Amino acid sequence: MPLPQTEQTVHGIDVSHYQGTPDWQQIASQPLHFVYLKATDGITYLDPQFKANLSQLKDTPLLYGAYHFFEPKDDPKQQAAHYLSYVQGQALPLVPVVDIEVTQGVAADEIQTKLQVWLDEVEQALGCRPMIYSNGPFWQRYLGTQFNHYPFWLADYAVQPTLPASRDNWQLWQYSEKGQITGISQLVDLNVFKGTPEALASLRCAITEKEQ
Template structure:
């Protein structure tokens, strides 16, 4: 192979790598749960390999998950990293109002090495308009209001981020106009029930968590942390 053809080969190879980056994906499993799973044996969950859990704490400004405390204490006692999540209803109150409600009822964070940053579950409306009647710009403003409030009260800043954002690519594209405004400040928890994460929302080059199935060995939805054990520890330390 002469220099000219070798150079062409290198450029072609670089182009392929750029277009389809190789992902190093760990196999650290976890779950997310709510009261729908009922009573959970957390020792069994840990024995089955789960190393982290996100637990539903709140929804809107009127709902408290009745199993949050039991799940949180159970996961803690089993030695599982744990964090709370809030199911958003952008049509009923401001982002700040819902962030404060979440923080007051289980969504807090401390750098104890066991607590994951709180997560904002922002997705399809279960009982009305897909985008809750908000325009894309209004939705982006609502999410910023929630995130800024959460950060101001907790100071959680793992890397360059505050609360976790849970969503699907389809909803994000539809309801935020595929905003790239959060990729540098919020870790992404993507939901896609498939063999791969697929296309991510704009701005994010990788996901932190991937919810890949709604059932499995352990109760609840099945998740994977995109990193190693040391990375999961760093996330909990902020």
């Protein structure tokens, strides 16, 4: 597993059905701390591997969460309801994530308005602030400072991360989309958390205790 040239030691992966059927016991035996699973996309798509992955992850020491791929053309309340219908009651330890990286021709101000609706709906339902996943150029052009109080998961496939000018920090950094680890036959995204294993608790969602 290639590691970035940083002081961070808390590593994780994110997966969807594209990674096939992972062997989570093998994966958990490696120096990994967390996993994010794709749950939903837009207002209709459900990742077919999500619940199987979730069921097996519960028998490992890995922390895990679920993300939604945001479609700017779709109604944001319907997207939030779609995501929540799939993840509520699952006792996911990590905060929810929204992946926003496409415009579908929608203007920046409309993207911002719709994204805020999704974030508000999910935060109200789950009781914890979601994290936003995006790349630096997209954040800079379409999001800006309005969302700086949300935790940021930066996608930047480089030796060192480069933040958008409007942000001064990141919590997760996706540094590679070509990871190879035992237990997954396909290439997988690799990530690091900016902090210690103990500090990873800052990304835990309070809903865990409520739902268990």
